[in-house]
Amino acid sequence: MIFTDLRFLVLFAACWGCFFTLPRSWRPSVLAFWGAVFYLTYAGTFLAAVLVLVGLVHSSGRRPLAWAAGTTTIALLAYFKLTLRASPLPATDTGPAAILIPLGFSYLAFELLHVVIERHRGRIQVLRLADLLAFAFFAPARIAGPIKRLPEFTAAVQAATLSGANVYAGVLRVLIGLAKKLLVADVLALTVAESSYVSTTRHAWTIVLAFSLQIYFDFSAYSDIAIGFARLMGIELPENFRWAYLASNIRDFWNRWHITLSHWVRDYVFMPTASALFQTRLRRWPPAIAAISYLLAFLIVGAWHGATGAFLVWGLYHGILLALFHFVRLKTPARIADHPLYRSRVAKGLAVAVTFACVTLGWVPFMLPLKEAQRLLGIMFGASR
């Protein structure tokens, strides 16, 4: 894990020192410089490519250049996803040689696309190169998110103050993240590794349950550590997880799981798709518009995790669940929805359990290639051994 690498800690300490000792107006440049050094250390071969991409995004004020920046970012993301088939989980093997894909490129690509789109929409009026570089290279969030938004990040950098409360909260958050990763997720990973010789139904369910917990603890740990390191600098990053497995429905789940990604997809895929579809004849069937928008949005979420059939199936599965939930909610009569039993704790508990079961089942194609996932599902439901 890069976060526990002493090299990362030394770089971070140097960045932290400069950040608070140099004038406030230099802060973006400080973050950009040390971020670039961090990138050079861990993914040096890709630094030039990322710099060119950031330069392209910076010059995307005019429409043709915005298109060029956007398509180049998407093309590069697709290229890396298709050729390298990176794992959705951050690499556990540290060291420069272990990284073959530009570090955290999936996150970087979505952040840069956000800048291009918001600039095109006129919500980002002034774009300073130093701010953009600081945003793109901010080391704590470069490994596994959260996916930041430029205006909020720039404001947070300027407002950052050195305080005991920030340092304490940051250290605590980093320690919580490390404990989640090293003591829980990594132990669960050993049970998940048993999937290669799974034979009984009970064993298969245990492994899937272990993966469901592992991916939550692993991913949320990386977010915790990133948020903690940023907090040490007084910078508040957006939260990425909020007790996701206590969600009472699938939409609630996506408001608690990888929040920054689901918000990105909502703002830049779901809403524009739905708006565009409302301009067509489909406007007479809003549920169909919602279904199509959900399916498209979650196919993109699946592809973002990895360009494999398994991830696409996982994305499609969640798209279908969301569309179904949307439809059921629309069609639930008010007398049922307002019934005390419907709103009781028992019903809520049941809803949490059903949502967890649906999400956990969905992890099967996420954790294994399609053929192996099929085999595991077969064993889980006693169909084949």
Place this chain on the structure above:
Amino acid sequence: MRTRFTRRLAFAVLWLAVFDQFVPRLLRRVERERYEAGSVFRFENSDLFALGPLVSYLREHPQGNRRRVVFLGNSIIFGYGLAAAEAIPAQFQEQQPGTRVFNAAFNSAGLGSSYLIAKAIVEAVDGLVVLIGSPGTAHDMLPSLIPVEESDRRAFALRPPDRIERRLQSLAGVWRLYAYRYRLQAALFSTSTRQYVYLHKRDIVRRLVTPFTSPPPPPPTPWRPSDDRAVLRAPRSASPLDAEGRRQLRQNHQLLCQFADLARSHRKPAVFVQVVDVSVELSDSEAADFNAMFAPFAETVNIGLPPSLRIDTMHLTPQGAHAVAVALSRYDSEREIGRR
């Protein structure tokens, strides 16, 4: 508010600084208990986490309180599918109570790995038992776990350790809890904390949900030694090997001869074990030539086992491991593998 946070941070730092003074003493105690006592040692779940700490301990303490024999090899020696106490090395230790046996084998280990591990600890052990017949490869992680010479690193095409990170870690060694973190875990659990939690998860959960007074779980089902025996034979050559024969043998089995040279140069007896039909590197005549060439410091033995002592085409049942351990123990009593 600010003072409270600063006070908490200061307290945490102070507590760590005080605790740090006791770390070396704690480490000495738990390492002595782990590596010198009679408990079974192996890389649990075939995880190499404890290799670095074991090698560090042995290099720092070249003299143990008993004769030390290290078993090296792949899953056959590791004891795939067997409890640690059922594997060949543990059963050998049972046969030879005056010997401290280390099972330093792991699944899919190549002969290169065994060679590099042996090279790192040869000064601190009295004898080596090495399973041969596996490919001459070495595990890619070894240079970051144990001392590996540059020439060996190149010969086995291993990735060099991350020098900058290593240097930084040595600088951070002033914080002893950090410097000894792997050694402490290995000495306390014989593996990493995560492997320990994984391997004992049921016990841990049981302890959490039931009172401590509840009876311990029943011991694993006992097994009885089989009537089937392992046959051990050391091929012998009637005539001494000529120069051409030596050259030929070295050319065909370069790594094995290098291994034998290592044992001979350090005057540490090594037994190279071949399991007939399973893990064979030398033909009978080659083994005889090899034995003639490297006697008395290195010898190849062939062990034959009936199929009833195997769980599959390769791995042994507890009875099979017992039979091999008994055969090796008898051989040891005659030939004295590193007897002091």
